[in-house]
Amino acid sequence: MSIILVTGAGGFIGGHLVKKLSESYQVRAFDKKPLSSWYQVHENVENVVGDLTDYNVVFSATQNVSEVYHLACDMGGMGFIEHNKTLCMLSIIPDVNTIKAAYENGVKKFLYASTACVYPVYKQTTTTPEPLIEGTEYPADPEDGYGWEKLFMERMCQHFHEDFHLDIRIVRYHNVYGPQGTWQGGREKAPAALCRKVIESLHNDTHTIEIWGDGEQTRSFMFIDDAVEGTIRVMDSDCATPLNLGSDKMVSINDMIGILEKIANVTLHKNYITGPLGVRGRNSHNEKIMKELRWSPSISLEDGLRKTFTWISHQYELHHRSNEQQ
Numbered sequence: 001m002s003i004i005l006v007t008g009a010g011g012f013i014g015g016h017l018v019k020k021l022s023e024s025y026q027v028r029a030f031d032k033k034p035l036s037s038w039y040q041v042h043e044n045v046e047n048v049v050g051d052l053t054d055y056n057v058v059f060s061a062t063q064n065v066s067e068v069y070h071l072a073c074d075m076g077g078m079g080f081i082e083h084n085k086t087l088c089m090l091s092i093i094p095d096v097n098t099i100k101a102a103y104e105n106g107v108k109k110f111l112y113a114s115t116a117c118v119y120p121v122y123k124q125t126t127t128t129p130e131p132l133i134e135g136t137e138y139p140a141d142p143e144d145g146y147g148w149e150k151l152f153m154e155r156m157c158q159h160f161h162e163d164f165h166l167d168i169r170i171v172r173y174h175n176v177y178g179p180q181g182t183w184q185g186g187r188e189k190a191p192a193a194l195c196r197k198v199i200e201s202l203h204n205d206t207h208t209i210e211i212w213g214d215g216e217q218t219r220s221f222m223f224i225d226d227a228v229e230g231t232i233r234v235m236d237s238d239c240a241t242p243l244n245l246g247s248d249k250m251v252s253i254n255d256m257i258g259i260l261e262k263i264a265n266v267t268l269h270k271n272y273i274t275g276p277l278g279v280r281g282r283n284s285h286n287e288k289i290m291k292e293l294r295w296s297p298s299i300s301l302e303d304g305l306r307k308t309f310t311w312i313s314h315q316y317e318l319h320h321r322s323n324e325q326q
Helices: 012-021 055-061 078-083 085-089 092-104 146-164 190-203 224-235 253-264 287-293 301-325
Strands: 003-007 026-031 046-049 065-070 109-115 167-173 208-212 218-220 243-245 250-252 269-273
Touching (some): 208 253, 243 287
Parallel strands (some): 065 109, 109 167
16 A cells, blocks of 8 residues: 655654555654653654654655655744744755655655745735735745745746646645643743743732733634545545635634633733734635635634643643652
């Protein structure tokens, strides 16, 4: 049976994607981190640790593979992206290696995990921006570092399709969140960071939360189950041009905190501080994915945050107990 390769399988989205795919397919899960650092390790798949910057390693990983889900990337939340532009851009090395090796090994389909950060900053300067539509990424002005790397690789995928007839797919994720991902340490994204901060305020009995900026910055957030379902649907589709993959329900950070207050049954004092903010507002336009797939994300932010909050609460408690025992 042919193999499906998932790069970045030790990461957040990759771990969930491998779990779902392994229910029906033979999967090769690949990541540079040691297995002990993977968010999820599945026993019924081929787990491979290796470095995608080494072309010989990549060539071996893509042998006997029918489809590649290329998720491997050095990234994190806005705090990480704004302070690690070079690291983000260096992801282009494993990107190019992986698509080149996939083509040379006769891979039938190649899916690239891109991001809403490819869209122009000048379209995202207010808290109520127009939803971002595929095809409006030019004239280019993506998020510095991370967005430029993703936009370049999108062009690389499209040229491999045009020049070498590699069947490609491109998904532009809009703020994926959920359990079994980063929730502390600086790489976590807003939903996980805010869940942790609320939990910390309860644990320390301060009922105070720090917020970067004024909290009025807006985003749309997609729960991990929708992200996985949408990713597989895109791979199985006939669409070889980029597709937004995100919720079209935009909320402010203050709104999200309000939802978390209800989940935690607490009223918090908000302490607004200076911090990395990214664009002022961002939302997904979902007309194209509805047309191509007759599907769009459906899990509500309230339901997704409740599941995420419960999981992070458990992780926080385990972490706290471990620290006490040391």
